[in-house]
Amino acid sequence: MRDTAKAFGEGPAASIYAGFADLVSIGTCIAEWHAAVVAATSDADRFLRAAKEKASIWLKEYAGREHLLALGEIAANVSSVSTSDDGKAVLSKLAKQPLPLGIFASHPKERPIFDGDHRSVGKEKPKLAVAFVEFTIDGRPVADIQHMAPNVTHDLELHIRISRWPEKAERLVLTPLSVESATLYQLPTFKVSAPSGDPPFTFSVRERAVFSVPQSFFSRPLEFKYGAEFQPLSVEQPVEVVGQRTLRLESVDWQRNPQTGYANIDQRILRIRDELRRWPTVSQDERAICLKLLVNLAKHVGQAVQDNVFPGVWSEGQFQIEVRKALRNDPSIGSALQEHPRSAGGIGDLMFQGVPIELKVETNRTLALEDCKKFIKQTTSYAVGNGKRIGILCVLDTSPKVNPPFPMEEGIGILFREADGYVLPVVTILIQGNLTPPSHFSR
Incomplete structure (x- = not known):
């Protein structure tokens, strides 16, 4: 939109397209605010504050221009946004705002360059941009959420590309910005000295992070x-920053704070936790309840494969006694666990703080995680009956085994029920029982 505005030269359409582009930027802040509120992220209001401040600047910059009155009304409405409906109303007006079919300038004016008393027409310089190509930690590319051990020094390496180097700039400084307390981390400030040669320039810089x-x-x-930013600050600014410059880091100590005692299962639980955080309909409280149950039940997945704690054929009643005992032994669950709760006109197996725990036993054929989809309708029925948007399904497979067990963490995941325009996630735990002794596979 801004490039289009430039192509209109100095006509009225230029300012309309430029003003509309700025309003789209403000609308992006409102959309990010709504997404952050729904996801219950920290300091979500910072996006709304940014939108309102940008709108205030917009009204001052474009004040007094009659051909921008319609856009001005949209900008003025931003200051009164306090709910999601208010934000949607602003975005709806913006989406419906008509734009003129302007006339492009045939000869856009070039900006003159003054050098002492000499006046010459110069060519427009390419954009001054820094592109973040890749972050690596200890030699590995950074994931969407990167886990780092606390109180351990890590190598943080950054690969960047610079479109050109401003005249008289001595260095480029890359600084980490965050709302987090500075006492929690020590992330490096990268400094790149002026290069030689012709642009574009590519750099790799490495520092320590703790x-x-x-x-x-x-x-x-x-x-x-x-x-x-380039230093000294008196040189050409600002710098357009592009690429992936955001780091989402977790300080996790698996040695001191394991969840289940099985590293691969802990990693799988982390991925499930991160996926649930992105699931808009699952509240923060429901997610916390679900993870508490998942950590407890996932221990059975590891123990069952390691020690074959479910030998032979089990009934669903026997399995429920074992699961109930394990959950009650968890001090954070204890007496709050309900057995045979009524919900949606039926009687469930177990329930904790409204989240149903449906138990199933398979005795005929060996299951994979995807095979458990046949049980999730019952689980989601109990969840909806309790006003929840998530449930737990725990399946014990005690069918005769003709093959060795599959990796234990592959029995843990999220299955979904899609119906009537909505999707309900079900955290599913598949426990392998009735295992064949390894020595039998050598006969």
Whole structure:
């Protein structure tokens, strides 16, 4: 939109398209605010504050221009946004705003360059941009959420590309920005000295990073954005920053704070936790309840494969006694666990703080995780009956085994029920029982 505005030269359409482009940027902040509120992220209101401040600047910059009155009304409405409906109303007006078919300038005016008393027409310089190509930690590319051991020094390496180097600039400084307390981390400020040769320039810089304290398993990752500026500050500014410059880091100590005692299962639980955080209909409380149950039940997955704690054929009643005992032994669950709760006109197996725990036993054929989909309708019925948007399904497979067990963490995941325009996630735990002794496979 801004490039289009430039193509209109100095006509009225230029300012209309430029003003509309700025309003789209403001609308993006409103959309990010709504998404952050729904996801229950920390300091979600920072996006709304940014939108209102940008709208205030917009009204001052474009004040007094009659051909921008319609856009001005949209900008003025931003200051009164306090609910999601208010934000949607602003975005709806913006989406319906007509734009003129302007006339493009045949000869856009070029900006003259003054050098002492000499006046010459210069060519427009390419954009001054820094592109963040890749972050690596200890030699590995950074994932969407990167886990780092606390109180351990890590190598943080950054690969960047610079479109051109401003005249008289001595260095480029890349600084981490965050709302997190500075006492929790020590992230480096990268400095790049002036290069020689012709642009574009590519650099790799490496520094040390340390997290001071470990995070709780249930806490959100720490988020950082890197900003860029050339020094001294008197040289050409600002710098357009592009690429992936956001780091989402978690300070996790698996040695001191394991969840299940099985590293691969802990990693799988982390991925499930991160996926649930992105699921808009699951509240923060429901997610915490679900993860508490998942950590407890996932221990059975590891123990069952390691020690064959479910030998022979089991009934569903026997399995329920075993699961109930394990959950009640967890001090954070204890007496709050309900057995045979009524919901949706039926009687469930177990329930904790409204989240149903449906138990099933398979004795005829060996199951994979995807095969458990046939049980999730019953689980989601109990969940909806309790006003919840998530449930737990725990399946014990005691069918005769003709093959060795599959990796234990592959029996844990999220299955979904899609019906009538909505989707309900069901955290599913598949326990392998009635295992064949390894020595039998050598006969």
